[in-house]
Amino acid sequence: MRVLILYESRRGFTLTVAQAIRDQIRARGHQATTAPIRSVDAGTVAAADALIVGSWVAGKIVAGVGPAEGALEGIAGLPHLDGRPAAVFCTCAVAPFGTLDALASRLAARGAHVSVGEVFRKTRRKERRLTNVPAFVDEALREFDGSHERA
Ligand SMILES: Cc1cc2nc3c(=O)[nH]c(=O)nc-3n(C[C@H](O)[C@H](O)[C@H](O)COP(=O)(O)O)c2cc1C
Numbered sequence: 001m002r003v004l005i006l007y008e009s010r011r012g013f014t015l016t017v018a019q020a021i022r023d024q025i026r027a028r029g030h031q032a033t034t035a036p037i038r039s040v041d042a043g044t045v046a047a048a049d050a051l052i053v054g055s056w057v058a059g060k061i062v063a064g065v066g067p068a069e070g071a072l073e074g075i076a077g078l079p080h081l082d083g084r085p086a087a088v089f090c091t092c093a094v095a096p097f098g099t100l101d102a103l104a105s106r107l108a109a110r111g112a113h114v115s116v117g118e119v120f121r122k123t124r125r126k127e128r129r130l131t132n133v134p135a136f137v138d139e140a141l142r143e144f145d146g147s148h149e150r151a
Helices: 013-027 042-046 069-076 099-109 133-150
Strands: 002-008 031-036 050-058 085-092 113-121
Touching: 002 013, 002 069, 002 133, 013 031, 013 050, 013 085, 013 133, 050 069, 050 099, 050 133, 069 099, 085 099, 085 133, 099 113, 113 133
Parallel strands: 002 031, 002 050, 050 085, 085 113
Antiparallel strands: none
């Protein structure tokens, strides 16, 4: 399976998570690449069997919290995804509120079938920041596989 991981990152943590996801997917014997969501080309998207889209959480902690504007712009600029399976993730300092749902519904509007989502908190303890990456990758690959069998 070829998985494309698209990210919107401002200070690098979302990129770090995207790269950790990529490495875990490769370790499970699949192809995986990362690309910034705002500048990915249509050919790269067309070549992917499944997508994972990640954004940092932007807002005022308790109000106006959602995906970074660049992520929404990037999703709006994607070619039609034609029922392609997808997963979403976000990174935040405090709480994501509806960020995953917002990412999922925008992707669904572009034709993706989104079934998995995960939050990665930028905790003070660095070694804890990526601990859910393997479980997220397992769940995403399971869903992507199932979706190919159903297709
Ligand atoms: C302008 C700005 C607004 C933010 N707003 C929120 C917020 O409302 N809630 C939250 O949990 N984290 C918020 N954060 C924290 C980021 O979502 C978090 O640090 C994220 O991991 C950054 O990802 P990056 O390193 O890829 O840019 C904000 C960060 C910035 C710079």
